[in-house]
Amino acid sequence: MVARIYSFGDEALPKACNALTIDGKDVQVFRKVLREQMQLCENRDGWWLRFFVESDYAQCFFVQFTQEEAPESKPVKYRGRWPISTLAYAYLQQAAEPEAVDAQALERACRATSVLVRGSKSVGSCDLYEASTHWGHVDGRGAQYISKHDRLAQFERHVLLHVLAYAYLLTMETLGDRLSEALTLGKGEQELRDLYKKVALFQARSFFHQPVRLSNAATCEAWVRIDEALGIHAASDELFKQVESAHYIFALDEEKRAQALQQQRAREEKRRDRLLVIAGLLLALASVPGLYDLLGAWL
Numbered sequence: 001m002v003a004r005i006y007s008f009g010d011e012a013l014p015k016a017c018n019a020l021t022i023d024g025k026d027v028q029v030f031r032k033v034l035r036e037q038m039q040l041c042e043n044r045d046g047w048w049l050r051f052f053v054e055s056d057y058a059q060c061f062f063v064q065f066t067q068e069e070a071p072e073s074k075p076v077k078y079r080g081r082w083p084i085s086t087l088a089y090a091y092l093q094q095a096a097e098p099e100a101v102d103a104q105a106l107e108r109a110c111r112a113t114s115v116l117v118r119g120s121k122s123v124g125s126c127d128l129y130e131a132s133t134h135w136g137h138v139d140g141r142g143a144q145y146i147s148k149h150d151r152l153a154q155f156e157r158h159v160l161l162h163v164l165a166y167a168y169l170l171t172m173e174t175l176g177d178r179l180s181e182a183l184t185l186g187k188g189e190q191e192l193r194d195l196y197k198k199v200a201l202f203q204a205r206s207f208f209h210q211p212v213r214l215s216n217a218a219t220c221e222a223w224v225r226i227d228e229a230l231g232i233h234a235a236s237d238e239l240f241k242q243v244e245s246a247h248y249i250f251a252l253d254e255e256k257r258a259q260a261l262q263q264q265r266a267r268e269e270k271r272r273d274r275l276l277v278i279a280g281l282l283l284a285l286a287s288v289p290g291l292y293d294l295l296g297a298w299l
Contacts, residue, residue, distance in 0.1 A: 001066070001088070002086060002089070003065050003089070005085045007061055011060045012050075014041075017043050020047060033205075046065055047062065051164065059166075061163050061166070063159060064078055085141070085166060088117050107124060117142040131222070133148055134148055135148075139229055157222075161223055161226055171202060175195070176238070176242050180242070200243075207236060
């Protein structure tokens with residue numbers, strides 16, 4: 001099986017959609033405060049997932065599941081868009097003894113899923129990590145999931161984690177681009193403050209280094225692997241540093257404007273003082289008796 005993830009920006013979900021279920025149950029993978037910011041639906045085409053609803057940085061995704069085993073499988077467009085990530089699932093039936101793994105069968109499953117994800121057999125069994133439920137590999141192209149049990153539910157949860165990861169990455173990219181553009185174009189103070197507020201709101205309300213409920217230990221471990229492979233934590237740190245730099249630049253500009261204003265006021269005060277001195281001298285001279293007669297005689 002192959003799951004392909006497509007990004008649709010901030011589009012709304014299709015109207016003909018039912019609430020997403022995994023293994024016949026509502027999705028309970030994520031922390032409650034984060035789950036309340038999601039719309040997770042499915043229809044006959046696949047999954048429609050919208051994250052950070054009711055915000056200015058909402059992200060919509062479509063996940064298409066197909067049964068593919070052919071090594072010549074290639075990425076396909078959906079509504080004119082290429083997938084941003086591909087996840088491949090395979091089931092490797094275990095021997096009677098759990099520790100007795102068929103190394104050749106695992107290698108074949110690994111090479112086959114590698115082709116489905118990245119179009120080549122570059123990832124071998126020596127590159128896989130092993131978890132309690134599966135063997136796997138995660139990188140920027142996607143993920144391989146070779147299950148030890150003939151159950152799709154855990155793989156589907158992994159798909160959800162990957163979609164959330166890209167929701168985080170695309171949101172941080174969008175906010176960072178807006179911030180850079182505002183600085184480049186010299187946007188006003190209020191627009192920059194609005195951007196600071198949006199970044200701070202996203203970081204405080206929507207972004208979690210561990211978005212999975214702590215009771216789901218295996219899924220928590222899966223998120224850590226995805227985070228490390230895709231650099232989500234690093235992207236968050238980069239966005240925060242970008243905000244700090246932008247704030248520093250903005251503060252310097254404010255300081256320069258304040259200094260210029262102070263200098264202008266100093267020049268105006270100095271000019272006013274000179275005028276007052278001249279006026280005082282004129283008044284003093286005018287008060288001297290016979291000054292006008294003396295000046296007239298001299299002239």
